[in-house]
Amino acid sequence: MLSEQMNEALNVQANRELYSSYLYLSMSYYFESIRMLGFASWMRVQAGEELVHTMKMLDYVASAGGRAKMLAVEAPQLSWASPGAAFQHVWNHERAVTGLIHALVNVAIAEEDEATKSFLQWYVDEQVEEEESSDDVLNKVKAAGNDSAALQAADRELGSRRFKFPRDFEIFPYAALQGRTIGSLKK
Numbered sequence: 001m002l003s004e005q006m007n008e009a010l011n012v013q014a015n016r017e018l019y020s021s022y023l024y025l026s027m028s029y030y031f032e033s034i035r036m037l038g039f040a041s042w043m044r045v046q047a048g049e050e051l052v053h054t055m056k057m058l059d060y061v062a063s064a065g066g067r068a069k070m071l072a073v074e075a076p077q078l079s080w081a082s083p084g085a086a087f088q089h090v091w092n093h094e095r096a097v098t099g100l101i102h103a104l105v106n107v108a109i110a111e112e113d114e115a116t117k118s119f120l121q122w123y124v125d126e127q128v129e130e131e132e133s134s135d136d137v138l139n140k141v142k143a144a145g146n147d148s149a150a151l152q153a154a155d156r157e158l159g160s161r162r163f164k165f166p167r168d169f170e171i172f173p174y175a176a177l178q179g180r181t182i183g184s185l186k187k
């Protein structure tokens with residue numbers, strides 16, 4: 001069973017994950033508007049992953065007997081000065097999210113909530129990957145600089161990224177919903 005404080009902290013983080021999805025979707029349409037469709041596609045995959053992060057966290061809250069609450073989502077920035085500025089923003093954003101995840105782990109540790117701490121390990125590992133990939137794409141885009149042929153090559157390369165659901169996540173998990181603790185349904 002989740003404490004009120006842990007429940008609240010997880011709802012707030014789920015909201016930040018949804019904001020991340022919204023931010024990357026905003027970047028995707030920004031890139032579409034400047035006809036960099038590979039970058040737009042990469043951002044769309046990124047937005048999809050963040051939606052999975054959101055639902056996975058809220059699913060945990062519900063299955064642990066807590067209550068998933070939807071909070072207002074902040075409006076993201078709508079455009080960027082250049083592709084490099086957008087990818088720098090991704091890099092900064094992912095580092096900030098890592099800090100939030102680590103703070104959440106510390107709440108679980110302080111509460112001796114082993115189940116939540118173990119659940120959050122997936123996010124800790126995910127952030128290692130997110131930092132690595134944002135570092136990688138930022139370096140590519142920075143290396144291209146203002147050279148439009150190099151930027152177009154990077155755009156094509158990033159466009160090859162495909163979305164994959166994590167193995168333990170289902171977006172329409174009717175069976176999983178039926179198996180959930182009744183505590184989450186009563187509140």
Ligand SMILES: [Fe+2]
Nearest residue numbers: 017020050053
């Ligand atoms: Fe995330």
Ligand SMILES: [Fe+2]
Nearest residue numbers: 020094097130
């Ligand atoms: Fe992320």
